[in-house]
Amino acid sequence: MLMKVAGIYIHHILTSDFTKKQKNWVSNCGSPNAPALNVAGLLGGSAFVGAGEDSSDGGALYTSEDGTRETGYHIGATDSFTGWAEIVNYNKEKKQVYIYYDLEWIPGIHGNDVKMATLIATCGGSPAIKLSKTGPTNTTSGKFYFMEDGKVLGARGHLHDGGVKVALYLNDKFSCASDAVYGSKEGEGAVASAASIKTISGMTTCNGPFPVKKGDSLKLVAIYDLVKHPLRETGSGKAADVMGRMGVSFTANK
Known part of the structure; x- marks a missing residue:
């Protein structure tokens, strides 16, 4: 998300x-018995809410969109949390930034x-996202394996x-795809003309549930x-780095 005013x-x-x-x-790709290197869990403990420039509006959802699914992120009375933010300042002068969380809980x-x-x-595949100036490119991961029975709730x-x-x-x-939505917050959106498209303003959500068994595979x-x-582009005019990731939510069968 680019905060235009700031x-x-x-x-x-x-x-x-x-x-x-x-x-x-879920396992690491290509290693059914080794747990995945979870980017969101690198801080230690269990991954909780997160956001980026392409997902700040959607937030994190631990139930169905209508709230009827009996699932949630369980938190203990004495749990402690840690956070990690990467923020780019396009201004020449220093800026002070405040981060706050808007959470719903019961x-x-x-x-x-x-x-x-x-x-x-x-x-497990290409070491970097494949790119071409002539058209579409696909970067396919190795296979991740489920380590217990359950359901993929969404991604x-x-x-x-x-x-x-x-x-x-x-x-x-x-199973599903999460599509990039291009445009600004002022309503250009996915229907904007090519000339007005500037940046990703959101990503659609894959909605499950998708039942899975221990040993089933997942790939991106x-x-x-x-x-x-x-x-x-970066401030120096060079192309910025690129990523291809997916946040996946799962609940195990009781």
């Missing part, structure tokens, strides 16, 4: 429940506990400008198209 670009804000320990539910423990993992399309991709979508496959079958495909969407 000239501040939020690459990501990650949070973790430093106290909470959860059973591993007392007590209700339903199944939701687990989160942020997986990357460059795990949301994370891309940089130039990205089109992140697709999720279960057992090599397409990150799609970029530099003909339709140019890369974002």
Whole structure:
């Protein structure tokens, strides 16, 4: 998200429940018995809410959009949290930035506990996102494996400008895709003309649930198209780095 008035670009804000320990539910790519290197959990503990320039409006959801699913992120009375933010200042002068969280919660423990993992399309495949100035490119991850029975509740991709979508496959079958929405907050959106498109303003959500069994596989495909969407430039005029990731939410069967 580029805060135009302040000239501040939020690459990501990650949070973790430093106290909470959860059973591993997904493996690293190509290693069925080794837990995934969870980008969102690098702070220690269990990954909690996070946001980036392409997902700040949608927020984190631990139930269905209508609130009827009996799931949530369980928090203990004495849990501690830690956060990590990467913010870019496009101004010449220093800026003071404040970060706050707007959370909805209910007392007590209700339903199944939701687990989160942020997986990357460059795990087990290409070491970097594939790009071409002539058209679309696909970067396909190796296979991640489920370490317990349960349900994939939903997923949301994370891309940089130039990205089109992140697709999720279960057992090599397409399940859903999280599409990039281009445009500004002032209403240009996905229907804007090519001349007005500037940056990713959001990512659509993959809505489950998708039942899975222990040993089932998951893979990601990150799609970029530099003909339709140019890369974002840094302050020096060089192309910024690119990513292809997906945050996946899961709940184990009781």
